[in-house]
Amino acid sequence: MPLPISAAPERPVGSMNLMLRGVAPLLLALWLSSAPAGDQCPAPQPGRFSNPDGGYEFTIPEGLKGYWASPCTIDPDGQCTCTGVHGLTIPLTSEAYLSVFSGYAPWRDDAEDSVSDPAAYISFLRKFDQSAKDAHFSHQHQVQVNGRGGYYLVENFRDPKSGTQMQEILYLFVDHKEVPNEVIISLRARADRINQFKGSFGELLGSMRWLSH
Numbered sequence: 001m002p003l004p005i006s007a008a009p010e011r012p013v014g015s016m017n018l019m020l021r022g023v024a025p026l027l028l029a030l031w032l033s034s035a036p037a038g039d040q041c042p043a044p045q046p047g048r049f050s051n052p053d054g055g056y057e058f059t060i061p062e063g064l065k066g067y068w069a070s071p072c073t074i075d076p077d078g079q080c081t082c083t084g085v086h087g088l089t090i091p092l093t094s095e096a097y098l099s100v101f102s103g104y105a106p107w108r109d110d111a112e113d114s115v116s117d118p119a120a121y122i123s124f125l126r127k128f129d130q131s132a133k134d135a136h137f138s139h140q141h142q143v144q145v146n147g148r149g150g151y152y153l154v155e156n157f158r159d160p161k162s163g164t165q166m167q168e169i170l171y172l173f174v175d176h177k178e179v180p181n182e183v184i185i186s187l188r189a190r191a192d193r194i195n196q197f198k199g200s201f202g203e204l205l206g207s208m209r210w211l212s213h
Contacts, residue, residue: 041072041080051085052211054102055175056183059207061098061200066090069101087183090204092197095164096189098204105182108174117174118151131157131166145171145185148210156191167191169201 044065050057060066066088075081090098107124108117115123118140125132135157143152150173159166170186185208187194187201 040067041074042068042082045088049088049100050211051087051102053085054087054181054183055210055212056100056102057209057211058100058204060088060090061203064090064092064098064200069099092189092200096187096193096197098197098201099184099186099188100204100208101186102181102183105174105180108176108180108182117172118153121153121172130160134158143171145173145205146208146210148173150174150183165191167194169194171205 044067046060046065048057048059049066067090068082068086069089070083070086072080072082084103086103087100089101092098107120110124111120118137122132122137125135132155135155137153137155139152139154141152143150150171153170153172155168155170157166157168158164166188167190168186168188170184173183173185175181185205187197189197
């Protein structure tokens with residue numbers, strides 16, 4: 001029986017998405033282990049996922065499962081407690097995953113209003129993410145995904161530990177509010193294998209529905 005889930009209160013203190021980028025290899029190894037689904041905190045989720053606070057919902061591609069994209073732990077009462085609702089990470093292989101992430105956007109808060117969203121995002125990554133320091137960003141242009149405007153980016157970088165050439169394709173959406181929020185939809189994989197996952201990525205993008213923005 002899956003463990004019950006609750007969301008603990010949180011406050012914006014930094015980039016949760018940056019944390020996810022840094023620990024993704026470890027998380028993928030854990031998620032793809034042989035641990036029974038009911039013993040995982042929280043249990044992997046198939047089908048439709050809705051995040052009213054983040055303003056979106058989507059369908060996990062058939063045959064795949066999503067995992068909570070924020071820290072979770074089992075409390076003394078045996079309940080799975082997670083820090084906020086930030087979306088899901090969807091493992092494809094031990095090196096590749098899809099992700100829908102939402103939360104506070106510190107990189108937008110720290111940038112001047114005249115700086116574009118892609119430029120502010122890239123500047124923040126280069127400052128705080130080791131893998132992005134020498135990365136090459138390309139194909140920066142505006143896009144529409146099911147009625148919402150955002151930006152399309154491609155990041156090519158070398159994994160600092162393995163030396164493997166990686167690529168991340170991402171769609172970036174920002175609410176320019178007093179406390180700015182981001183929604184990032186992405187595919188990350190080895191650069192020489194990323195094309196084999198674009199079908200699943202397209203399914204995910206096509207299923208996105210914006211509840212509010």
